[in-house]
Amino acid sequence: MHIITSKKRPRVLIVGANFGGLSAAKALPKGFQVTVLDPWPYFEFLPNIHELVSQIKKPGQIRISRRKIVEAAGHRFLQEKAAYWLPRENYVKTENGTEVPYDFAICAIGGAANFFNAPGAEEIAVGFKSVEDCHAIGKTLAMRMDSGKPFSIAIVGGGIEGVEALGEVLRRYGKRPGIDIHLIDGNNRVLGFGPPGLHEMVVDRCRNLPVSFHMGRSVRKVSTGTLELADGETIPADMTIWTGGVKPRGELLAWGLARESGEWAPVNDSLRSIEHPNLFVVGDTAGLNKPLAKQAYHAMDMGKCAARNIIRLSKGKKLTSFKPSPKPTLITFGNLDTYLVADSFSLAGPALSFAKEAVYQTVMPQFDPGWKTGRAVRAAARLTSGIWGKALPYALSPKELICLGNFRVIR
Template sequence: MSHSEASAHLPHIVIIGGGFAGVSAARALRHAPVRVTLVDRRIYNTFQPLLYQVATGGLNPGDVTHFLRSLRAQQPNLDVVHEHLMEIDTDARAVRLLDGQELAYDYLLLANGVTTAYHGTPGAKENSFAVYSRSQAITIRDTLFTRLERAAVRPDRDKGLSVVVIGGGPTGVEMAGALAELRDQGLEPAYPELEGDAFRITLLQRSEILKPFLPKLRTYAAAQLRRRDVTVRLGAGVEEVCPDSVRLSDGTVLPSDLTIWATGVAPHEEVRHWSLPLDEGDRIRVGADLQVEGLPGVFAAGDVAITPQDLPQLAQPAIQGGAHVARQIQRLLAGEPTEPFEYYDKGQLAIIGRRSAVGEVPGVANLPVLHSIGILQRVPLLRRIVPLTGRPAWFVWLFVHISSLLGPRNKLQVMVGLVARYGARLHRAPVPIVGDVPAIRPSKAQRRRLSPAERSAVDAAAAEDAG
């Protein structure tokens, strides 16, 4: 008898989404007497907090992705289905996938994440590059180096390259800092053809950068960016993103050879068609226990869910939420009532550059034992968040991100990549990772001056590049 036949009688848990929440829930059920099916449109989990490192040539795409089917090596009760969810029938307790197959479930977890939000800004989707998926990060990296190469050979190369990053949250700040690191570690020796301000980086934010952080940390981050020659423009919103510029609400037009969009996220459009209770932002409404309102046995966790306490859209709420759902399913199977989700805030971190980061980590006030002995009432200072800057924040950021990766190979490769980028001596060497940068092709005027043999050679090279 096969494993699937032997376990067919067990309760079936279907998890939609192989991100932080989905993987956390699946792993938390590995010893439970259930069958788990994890459905995702991709075959890998992406560690999104480090995608900007891929986009700026600091890490390889494979360093931040983990093959979902490898989870089965330590979890026999897990099946992985590479498909796209199309429809949820809560009455029949089944989901229909894009290929037509239906999966019956006893319990369902929706953890399919979110996507880039453009907020209706004209030209944003067409003329800027988001950094929320592996393919988007690779596109930014390859486009960046392609345009850098073109800037190095064009007659007006003294104009250099202008990159505009829109969004002053952690993703935008980290992207701008990583671009500055790339420029400072390798641009001058690698591109001596470029003169003057060869690689200009501008960070745009309507209000303040890093708004969820303490004011002193926001001030520190802005100062560190400016120290790295990143122009930080605050106070004006983006009216339109054009192919070669960004138009601001104050009338300013900023030239841009590459515009990166990092202004937030929103649920995928398909969520609207699943007949679920949604808020005004199309996030799924859940109760205190993370069950979808009015739908017993259906849970939602991660960025796609809106909880009564409106948790931040970060990795930790998703990870803890997924594990909480797994525990509630086991309680329901045991005939016990569900419990409310209690989020343990582990703080937040953002890196600016080599040995420079900001962070808020919880003080000892978060330790449960202190609540039990009442020490918080006697020592109010212990309730405070601990702010970190500089090297301490950088080392905490490094430890947290490496330890959060799924596989040992990913941890090792990311550690090596980040040490190569930010190491005390290695950072002076040009070490960017590049991908497909198209060869420079002759213009029509240049082509007319070529001999037949030269034109044939150029065409052959183009055919070879094309595959």
């Protein structure tokens, strides 16, 4: 179905302003009246928030003002949360009561932390989904470690977030007497999406460190100071860090963008909502026919694709399909190791942390609209905490990385 609008400047509403929503906003020309909604003032570079746990990065290094990004693109930013969405009437109302009618819309609201309904988890455990979460973990650890008393940390989830959290705790506190760390996961291996050898490598790196792995076990209940596993064992936990992945936000069903509870918003291959022809869904929220890993680089590509399709739709042109670009997954394990998992091969080696830093150093300036001096100052701040010099050429080229040598192949 083609939608041709007679409006001189068609109105586009983007709900959610992180990787997906902001990439879409930046790709829409000023010929559209674009409004971007998000309740939080900062764009957050989530792939590096684990570094706040060891405090090797500060919040200001992984945050950028959303208003600045959106206004630099010539659009309007409203720091408000979408509360009601009536897609058949092309209308959104915010929590503050602002009404935003539109001709085209993009939903980019990401996902919600998944606590798997474990009693006490949401109330007592600390999440791992924002700068605020990880900064709070970093500050609490620094304070508690200063006291010199024994301290137990439970990390729930052995996916990317859980392993990166463990790595940062070990980077800063691994040799501190009295620390005791537990990693719990329902799967039998950490980083289960990678080759089996990956689990062995992570465990091997922890051989002489105070870490216990509780694999193939799930959490029944979180209480203050303890964690109860489904088999009845109790684990001491002065702090529980919950890294359970994301689930669809309840709003998707309430707004009619999903058909049932727990479903991501279904889209066709041009990212168009299957229910609402002038609405696109991008990033983690998009429920594609062939599900993709919930990753920032896919969210950015989807945002650009949705913007391109809105431009085409407004001119009555055929829509283009979203073609995911294969990129390796990079997982840093503190200063102990870094893993690169690609479709056809997987590598390990601490020097690979260059690549993760390079992705951060390459992507942040793409969002940072700062004027010349400001940008230089912010870039310098980022450079001082990184290993930037050697990283960039290898950022997105695994073949070049192999040529560097000094890596172990993971099988």
